[in-house]
Amino acid sequence: MIVDAGLGAAGLLRRPVSGRVVSVHRKAAYLRFGDALVALVAPGVEPGPVHVRCTTLPPCRVGEAVTGDGSRLAGRQWALRGPGAVWWGTSPGPLELAARDDALVREALVPGEVIVAAARALGSGLDALVGAVGGRGPGLTPAGDDVLAGVVLVDRAAGGPAVEERLTAVCASVPTTEVARAFLAWAARGQSVAPAHDWLGAVAAGDRDAASRALARLHALGADSGRHLAAGMALGLGQLPRVVSQTARADAGPGLRHRV
Numbered sequence: 001m002i003v004d005a006g007l008g009a010a011g012l013l014r015r016p017v018s019g020r021v022v023s024v025h026r027k028a029a030y031l032r033f034g035d036a037l038v039a040l041v042a043p044g045v046e047p048g049p050v051h052v053r054c055t056t057l058p059p060c061r062v063g064e065a066v067t068g069d070g071s072r073l074a075g076r077q078w079a080l081r082g083p084g085a086v087w088w089g090t091s092p093g094p095l096e097l098a099a100r101d102d103a104l105v106r107e108a109l110v111p112g113e114v115i116v117a118a119a120r121a122l123g124s125g126l127d128a129l130v131g132a133v134g135g136r137g138p139g140l141t142p143a144g145d146d147v148l149a150g151v152v153l154v155d156r157a158a159g160g161p162a163v164e165e166r167l168t169a170v171c172a173s174v175p176t177t178e179v180a181r182a183f184l185a186w187a188a189r190g191q192s193v194a195p196a197h198d199w200l201g202a203v204a205a206g207d208r209d210a211a212s213r214a215l216a217r218l219h220a221l222g223a224d225s226g227r228h229l230a231a232g233m234a235l236g237l238g239q240l241p242r243v244v245s246q247t248a249r250a251d252a253g254p255g256l257r258h259r260v
Contacts, residue, residue: 008036027057037182052073
């Protein structure tokens, strides 16, 4: 049975589709429907834009055909009832991000060669960042693309719909894996895995406990994908102007001014 589906997968599950299984892993099976990639994921996997969370991960095989009729998704020897609830991530807006707690942001900056390279390149802009880390590293989602996805997610939250076309074009230019390209494309639309949105919200609100919990969930994703995604968000936030919140200014007294 399908529990829920991210924004990038939900529409596909609500109409007739046909596709194939392109890869199978311990906790996920990736299906391609035309140009769209969907991941069937096991119980306990975090929600995400292309994730279809199932009560039990079906026994998919690479290359098998998959069809859907809007209420049922089926392979050769399995079927899932759905389409389930729609999940999407929400992020703070530019004013909330400007009043973030930078001490919490710094906690997400873990050591790493790719992170150092990203930090050096980011000052020269997003194109320079893509050139420095895009597609860099092994795995389904290379470390460089995880960092890039974090930066892009923050840029989309800060810039709103007006920057989406530009971010989408930049992400489409990255020479990377099919899975990484799908997650980058959705980051450009403001969608990522659930703990990324939870962490951004907690950092913007200055909620240390919630930020720590969300960061721990991020660090549990993959071998190091979540760590690089979190570091990318931290780098992205570091590029944004910052102002002290009204609450902080009131607590500190009349001598405190805006910091930008």
